[in-house]
Amino acid sequence: MASFSADELRLLQDIVGRRDPAAEYLIKSLGKTPLTVDQRERLREILAAEFVDTGLEADDEPNERGRRIDEIIGRLGRF
Template sequence: MSGKMPSHLRMLLVEICAKNGRDLSFEKLEGDQCLFDGNDREWLIDVLVRELSDTGLKLDDEPNERGLEIEALIDFIGPDSGAGLMNQ
């Protein structure tokens, strides 16, 4: 997915990272883009998938509102996201 990440998704990403004992660092900036290296991306995807499973599904295993936002985060930073970058 390309384009600028909405601020509510960025805040959710920061929240989920903090919940998992790691501050999300936005130090690797190039212009207005924050780049993730492979290890960061892999860790983030693992955490997001776990969070989706724990808090993002209804009883029928369909995503709830939080789950849809987590899925959007996965699209932004996942391996299929093209350049592998996230805009602030």
């Protein structure tokens, strides 16, 4: 099972904590117990909303934050 770096976990915690605090328990499960399809999808939806709001340049290309969020979204599929 892949794991997240400390930096990725901080970003994930920040985003989930602001957008859906009730989902923070899912972050604590990462790497310990497999997430269900619905749990992974919930986290991906939270991250996708953040990506749209903060992860794009004016020309709709991803900025650095967007690339980091996109990487996490992709990696959540492996949990």
